[in-house]
Amino acid sequence: MKKSIFKKQVFTALxxxxxxxxxxxxxxxxxxxxxxxxxxxxAVFLGPFWGFACALMTGLMRMILNGNTILAVxxxxxxxxxxxxxxxxxxxxIWAVVGEVIGTGIISAIIAYPFMRTFYGLPDxxxxxxxxxxxxxxxxxxxxxxxxxxxxxKAKLLQYLKSTVNS
Numbered sequence: 001m002k003k004s005i006f007k008k009q010v011f012t013a014l015x016x017x018x019x020x021x022x023x024x025x026x027x028x029x030x031x032x033x034x035x036x037x038x039x040x041x042x043a044v045f046l047g048p049f050w051g052f053a054c055a056l057m058t059g060l061m062r063m064i065l066n067g068n069t070i071l072a073v074x075x076x077x078x079x080x081x082x083x084x085x086x087x088x089x090x091x092x093x094i095w096a097v098v099g100e101v102i103g104t105g106i107i108s109a110i111i112a113y114p115f116m117r118t119f120y121g122l123p124d125x126x127x128x129x130x131x132x133x134x135x136x137x138x139x140x141x142x143x144x145x146x147x148x149x150x151x152x153x154k155a156k157l158l159q160y161l162k163s164t165v166n167s
Contacts, residue, residue, distance in 0.1 A: 004167060011165050012050050015042050016057035023062060031133070032075070035059070036100055036141025037148075039080040043096045044149055044158075045165050048084030055080035069120060071130070074112045079104030079138055093149050100142040105135035 015038050022034035035058060042051035059073030066072075082103030087096040109130035116122040122129070152158040 007165055008046055008050050012054045016054045019058035020061040024066060031137035033137050033141035035076050036138045037145040039083055039100050040096045040142050040145030043083035043087050045162055047088055048081045051080040051084040052077050070115050071112055074115060075104055075108050075134060078108040093146055097142040097146045101138045104138035109134040
């Protein structure tokens with residue numbers, strides 16, 4: 001039991017570090033698709049709680065080390081959790097993508113608005129302000145994650161790697 005938890009901790013830290021590095025050095029204007037890419041990978045390999053922890057660590061590193069706003073955290077954790085939850089319930093990769101896009105693109109975007117108004121003085125706009133930014137980013141990253149996972153599945157490696165991380 002302890003060996004399994006240790007493996008999950010190590011894999012979570014590895015994915016969080018990869019998410020930070022990819023989000024830092026491969027950038028798109030107003031987008032962090034590699035955060036969402038990592039969220040889908042974490043959802044499938046680790047589940048909702050460890051996926052949430054991975055997204056939280058990546059977001060905190062981006063905030064602390066890069067000076068990103070709180071959007072780096074809020075824009076990732078809900079999607080990671082929902083992605084893991086939907087994948088766990090369905091065992092279908094596409095539901096990890098759907099969870100990431102809905103969780104980040106819509107739910108996190110709406111949750112982010114009051115935080116940005118309170119902490120950063122965002123002008124009084126619509127609660128849907130961030131949806132046009134979050135949906136394309138989460139969709140692009142989630143689809144990239146899906147493609148990688150499908151490649152691993154087709155090569156008969158996905159189940160082996162999942163069992164290695166979770167044993």
